[in-house]
Amino acid sequence: MTYAIEISDLKKRYEGGFEALKGVDLKVEKGDFFALLGPNGAGKSTTIGVLCSLVNKTSGRVSIFGKDIDSDFASAKKHLGVVPQEFNFNVFETVFNIVVTQAGFYGISRAVAAERAEKYLKQLDLWGKKDVQSRMLSGGMKRRLMIARALVHEPDVLILDEPTAGVDIELRRSMWDFIKKLNEQGTTIILTTHYLEEAEQLCRNIAIINSGEIVENTSVKALLKTLNQETFIFDLDKSLPSGWSSPDFNLTVVNDGSSIEVEVVKGQSLNKIFKELDAIDINVVSMRNKSNRLEELFVKLIKG
Amino acid sequence: MKNSEIWIAFYTILIKEIRRFTRIWPQTLLPPAITMTLYFAIFGNLIGERIGTMGGFSYMQYIVPGLIMMSVITNSYSNVSSSFFSAKFQLSVQELLVSPTPNWVILVGYTLGGVARGLLVGLAVTVLSLFFTHLALENIVMTIVVVLLTSIMFSLGGFVNAIYARSFDDVSIVPTFILTPLTYLGGVFYSIDLLPEFWQNVSLLNPVLYMVNAFRYGVLGVSDINVYWALVIVSLFIVALFSYGLRLLNQGKGIRN
Numbered sequence: 001m002t003y004a005i006e007i008s009d010l011k012k013r014y015e016g017g018f019e020a021l022k023g024v025d026l027k028v029e030k031g032d033f034f035a036l037l038g039p040n041g042a043g044k045s046t047t048i049g050v051l052c053s054l055v056n057k058t059s060g061r062v063s064i065f066g067k068d069i070d071s072d073f074a075s076a077k078k079h080l081g082v083v084p085q086e087f088n089f090n091v092f093e094t095v096f097n098i099v100v101t102q103a104g105f106y107g108i109s110r111a112v113a114a115e116r117a118e119k120y121l122k123q124l125d126l127w128g129k130k131d132v133q134s135r136m137l138s139g140g141m142k143r144r145l146m147i148a149r150a151l152v153h154e155p156d157v158l159i160l161d162e163p164t165a166g167v168d169i170e171l172r173r174s175m176w177d178f179i180k181k182l183n184e185q186g187t188t189i190i191l192t193t194h195y196l197e198e199a200e201q202l203c204r205n206i207a208i209i210n211s212g213e214i215v216e217n218t219s220v221k222a223l224l225k226t227l228n229q230e231t232f233i234f235d236l237d238k239s240l241p242s243g244w245s246s247p248d249f250n251l252t253v254v255n256d257g258s259s260i261e262v263e264v265v266k267g268q269s270l271n272k273i274f275k276e277l278d279a280i281d282i283n284v285v286s287m288r289n290k291s292n293r294l295e296e297l298f299v300k301l302i303k304g
Numbered sequence: 305m306k307n308s309e310i311w312i313a314f315y316t317i318l319i320k321e322i323r324r325f326t327r328i329w330p331q332t333l334l335p336p337a338i339t340m341t342l343y344f345a346i347f348g349n350l351i352g353e354r355i356g357t358m359g360g361f362s363y364m365q366y367i368v369p370g371l372i373m374m375s376v377i378t379n380s381y382s383n384v385s386s387s388f389f390s391a392k393f394q395l396s397v398q399e400l401l402v403s404p405t406p407n408w409v410i411l412v413g414y415t416l417g418g419v420a421r422g423l424l425v426g427l428a429v430t431v432l433s434l435f436f437t438h439l440a441l442e443n444i445v446m447t448i449v450v451v452l453l454t455s456i457m458f459s460l461g462g463f464v465n466a467i468y469a470r471s472f473d474d475v476s477i478v479p480t481f482i483l484t485p486l487t488y489l490g491g492v493f494y495s496i497d498l499l500p501e502f503w504q505n506v507s508l509l510n511p512v513l514y515m516v517n518a519f520r521y522g523v524l525g526v527s528d529i530n531v532y533w534a535l536v537i538v539s540l541f542i543v544a545l546f547s548y549g550l551r552l553l554n555q556g557k558g559i560r561n
Contacts, residue, residue: 014561046561052402055561074305074404082402088395092327104316105403107309149399 002066004030004079004157004188005051010060012046012212020046022212024060028205030156033180033189035199035220038209039302044192045085047209048161052082065156078106081155083146085162091135095126098134099149106153113152120148123178140171147175157188164195176202196295200224210302228266231290234273235259237283244280248272261290305404313405314413321417325383332383333425336375340429343371344436347493359495359526364437369520370492373454375429377487377512380422380455382479384414384462389469397559407553411463411546418459419452426451439523446531447522453538454515458483460545467552467559486512491520496528511537 005028012021021043028034038044049055050062053069062069067076089098096117103113121127124144129137134145143163150158160179164172180202183189193199199206199220206223208216216223239257249272250263262273277284305313325332344364352363359366391397400410433439441447461478469475490512496504507513508529518534521527552558 049561053560054398054401056556074406077402077404080402084395084398086395088398090391090394090396097323101316101320102399102403105313105400105405107305107312107404109312 002030003027003063004032004065005190006061006063006066007047007051008061010047010050010062011058012043012050012055013058020212021050021057021060024209024212024214026207026214026217028157028188028190030065030188031183031186032205033183033203034191035203035206036190036192036209037196037199037206037298038192042209043212044209045161046212048082048159048190048192051159052080053077078153079156081150081153081158083143083150083158083160083163085165087142087146089134089142089145089149092133094131094133095121095137095145096130098145099152102149103152108153116152116154117148120151124148125174140167143167144175147178151182155187157190158182159190161192162194163191164193164198172198196298208298208301215301230264232262232264232270233259233288233290234262234277234284235286236277237285240282241280246273246276248276305406309404310406310409313403314409317400317405317410317413318416318420321383321387321414322420324387325417325421332379332421333428336379336425337428337432340371340375341432344368344433348436359524361524361526362437365439365524366495366520367493368433368437368439369523370490370516372426372429372433373451373516373519374487374492376422376426376451376455377458377515378479378483379425380418381458381462381465381483382475383421384418384459385465385469385475385478386462387417388414388463388466389472389475392466392469392559393472401559408550411460411549411553414463415456415459415546418462419455422455422459423451426455441523442525443522445522447519450515450518450522450531450534450538453535453542454519457538457541457545460542460549463549464545464552467549467557470558486510487516489513491516491528511541514538 005026007024007026010021010024010026011019013019024043024047026036026047036044036047046055050057051064051069053073064076065079067079069076093101099117099121100110100113103116104110108116117130118127121130124147126141126144126148129141134142137145147160147163158179163179164175167175176198179189191199191203203220205219206216207214233254236258240253240260245251246262248268251273252261253259254261264270274284347367348364352367355363357363357366388397391400430439465475465478489507490510491507496507496513499507514529514534514537517527517529518531518538521531
């Protein structure tokens with residue numbers, strides 16, 4: 001089976017001896033929406049850097065759509081589009097020229113490049129800014145420009161490294177709608193993000209990297225099933241009587257008694273706590289997770 | 305990549321480079337024109353009339369080929385060094401590194417971008433010089449070959465400089481402390497016959513002397529050195545700098561972690 005990305009025993013030791021990757025093995029299936037998560041300095045950016053030829057690996061094998069990045073680098077690179085974390089375009093160049101020039105580096109003729117630039121800049125709502133120097137764009141526009149640029153050679157795999165960092169909620173949602181459509185059309189998406197609720201909502205499969213090693217690599221569903229305990233916040237219509245406690249749940253009173261945090265163990269029914277509160281004439285007016293479920297697992301895995 | 309794709313990638317880099325230096329023409333094209341006009345006016349007209357003839361030509365005629373060459377050298381070099389370093393500094397070099405463009409195409413593209421600026425400035429300075437003196441091309445083939453090879457050589461030098469540079473200061477160190485002295489001592493303003501024998505021999509170690517004299521030979525028909533040696537020396541430098549620049553690119557020196 002040919003994978004979109006196949007990484008075997010990837011190691012990277014930087015000058016000075018720091019071992020950023022200690023033998024990473026990773027497979028991403030074609031058409032997947034994949035999240036690569038990890039704390040700062042875990043090795044995410046190094047892994048992505050190796051994939052897109054910005055970091056020289058120390059050892060190991062990497063292939064993109066079955067093309068080895070060492071022996072068949074030109075074919076491998078044609079399959080890959082990258083949206084990096086940092087803005088990396090010429091700030092004095094216009095939006096249109098940045099996209100068309102990038103296409104030229106892939107050997108795409110100017111006529112085809114101009115058509116595609118128009119298509120993607122329109123889809124990303126940047127066509128009106130096509131003649132503007134890129135330094136004049138807002139942060140969100142710059143982010144979208146990098147997406148248009150990464151798509152101009154129509155890659156099979158799109159890597160997005162922290163694409164929504166510093167982007168407002170509305171723009172983030174529209175950006176994800178766009179990326180989801182791309183994925184539905186067959187493009188494999190690989191995402192790194194600090195917003196774990198994004199990974200939970202969008203991604204099918206996930207890998208967590210820590211200290212240069214993959215500590216978890218599974219589907220998001222399977223990972224969430226391993227969660228043993230969740231904490232919910234209940235907002236109450238009036239304060240709990242002082243000294244009241246639940247026989248079945250650990251709970252903590254917060255916000256001067258107007259809210260409680262309830263720890264719910266896997267398999268435990270929430271109906272019980274509702275009944276207990278109902279018995280003392282207290283209504284729950286709203287409820288929510290204290291933290292994102294994936295976030296809880298992430299912290300647990302990283303702490304080992 | 306197919307040959308047609310490689311051609312498009314090369315052409316894209318070249319056009320990007322030409323667009324860059326023409327967009328900022330007040331920084332790239334105007335200053336050498338003004339500087340050289342001042343040289344013509346002061347050294348050629350005012351001082352030159354008191355100096356008399358050199359090599360059988362008026363002093364103005366004698367220094368014009370050297371001044372044209374000086375413009376070509378400095379502009380070829382600084383175009384590539386500043387452009388490639390800026391791309392490193394802004395990270396926009398990553399646009400090329402993630403693409404399938406082969407390293408040799410990147411090197412040739414940037415080099416010919418430097419050649420384009422060097423030749424354009426050289427042409428502008430030549431046209432300006434015609435307001436001050438008359439020039440007759442003695443050997444047009446030699447003139448074109450020498451100016452082209454020199455421009456290629458210094459563009460490649462600028463590329464190697466940019467690869468190693470870690471700050472804008474590093475980009476200006478070589479032109480200020482190496483290139484300018486070599487050019488001024490490279491027979492632009494005088495014939496080495498005027499120097500004592502020891503300094504004549506020292507001057508022969510300066511590669512710029514060969515280029516200036518070969519170009520002067522093409523324009524005026526006079527030279528202090530064997531012009532064919534000049535072609536051999538410049539060609540050897542080009543081969544060495546191209547090989548070295550490509551090796552640095554393949555290693556990812558200064559551009560890949």
